[in-house]
Amino acid sequence: MEFSLTDEQRQLQQLARDFTRREIIPIASEYDQKEEMPWQVVEKAFEVGLLNVGIPDHAGGLGLGMLDECLIGEELAYGCMGIFTILMASELGITPLLVGATEEQQKRFLTPLTEKPGLAAFALSEPNNGSDAAAMHTTAVLDGDEWVINGTKMWISNGGAAELTVVFATTDRQGGHRASVALVVPKDAPGFSANKIKHKMGQRASLTSELVFENVRVPRDNQLGGLGDGFKIAMKTLDKTRIPVAAGSVGIARRALDESVKYARAREAFGKPIADFQAIQFKLAEMAMGIETGRLIYQKAAWLVDQGQPHGFESAIAKAYCSEMAFNAANEAIQVHGGYGYVGEYPVEKLLRDSKLNTIYEGTNEIQRVVISRALLR
Ligand code: COS
DSSP states (O other): OOOSOOHHHHHHHHHHHHHIIIIIGGGHHHHHHHTOOOHHHHHHHHHHTOSSTTSOGGGTSOOOOHHHHHHHHHHHHHHOHHHHHHHHHHHHHHHHHHHHOOHHHHHHHHHHHHHSOOOEEEEOOBTTBSSSGGGOOOEEEEETTEEEEEEEEEEEETTTTOSEEEEEEESOTTSGGGGEEEEEEETTOTTEEEEEOOOOSSOTTSOEEEEEEEEEEEEGGGEESSTTOHHHHHHHHHHHHHHHHHHHHHHHHHHHHHHHHHHHHHOEETTEEGGGSHHHHHHHHHHHHHHHHHHHHHHHHHHHHHTTOOOHHHHHHHHHHHHHHHHHHHHHHHHHHGGGGGSTTSTHHHHHHHHHHHTTSSSOHHHHHHHHHHHHHO
């Protein structure tokens, strides 16, 4: 058993940490308030090699592993979970191609993302259909050598800004998951449009959209895997990408702890720093316990992915555990800050708003418990 990172991983972690300190922390609050995506961060992430890191070597990418991706994710989320989501939703968007595309498709679709800054997106959820992912309403009809897509997707991170979107659709509404298909849709496809979703509670620097498909035509060779493989490609993707959500949650909790330690040392009550009171000390200890256990489970899940071993069970545990742990840590950080924690002057109220989404997206934590309990009872 080996708990230490390699030299390369430590360098990558330091790169992401420096990037977060320099490019993310100073602007996080501003873009949260403006509800705008800071595109310059995407460009700078591309320049330093922190964007779309999962693209394989043969498509011109860095070919980094899941643990590498998670180390980056923990650092980014320390600065801003919304900005984490921009970059990591792009990794989510490219993962169906890692799972289900041919080498030729990977080169065709992913190489452009290694040549200039660009994002990918993953479109599974629909306005009336989220947890029951197989019951999708968006249709794909074959017309000669083209797929024609009609329908609406909902809650899509990077939606409309992404160069490519992997869209899951059904060829037969009665056919369940066996009628699903995964299709790559380019940003400029005629009939494809996006509407930005505003007034989100948190993660407001990330762009979340409704996507509308009106007779959108894509060539048949934009199809990933075989007919009927769409749902399984989506599930295999999420089994992997829920792990970075766990890593990001640990980043949020780490920030909650650091801010709480700083504040507790500076703030005085009853003639001494509040850090001297056990009521505060125990909150800090509790946060540290969550961070350490959360990191162990996300790193184990990531390691399993990198070893090519089954990882769905651990990924679901990591996602559910870490996101709830982060929410609790952010909540307690506000409590440590008292009234000051409740206003935007300190970053802790944003941590709470941002962390809530981690318990919902990439499969609600209730769905994670479905995945975990099904594995137990199988
Ligand atoms: N990996 C590979 N295959 C999988 C799989 C996985 N993780 N999970 C299910 N499958 C396969 C099953 O083996 C089954 O295949 P066969 O019919 O060939 O035996 C098929 O897919 C259907 O599986 P199942 O019957 O378990 O599907 P359900 O409709 O019951 O759905 C859940 C399972 C609820 C787990 C799934 O719909 C889900 O994950 N929902 C949440 C979606 C989500 O995360 N959305 C967020 C979008 S991104 S923000």
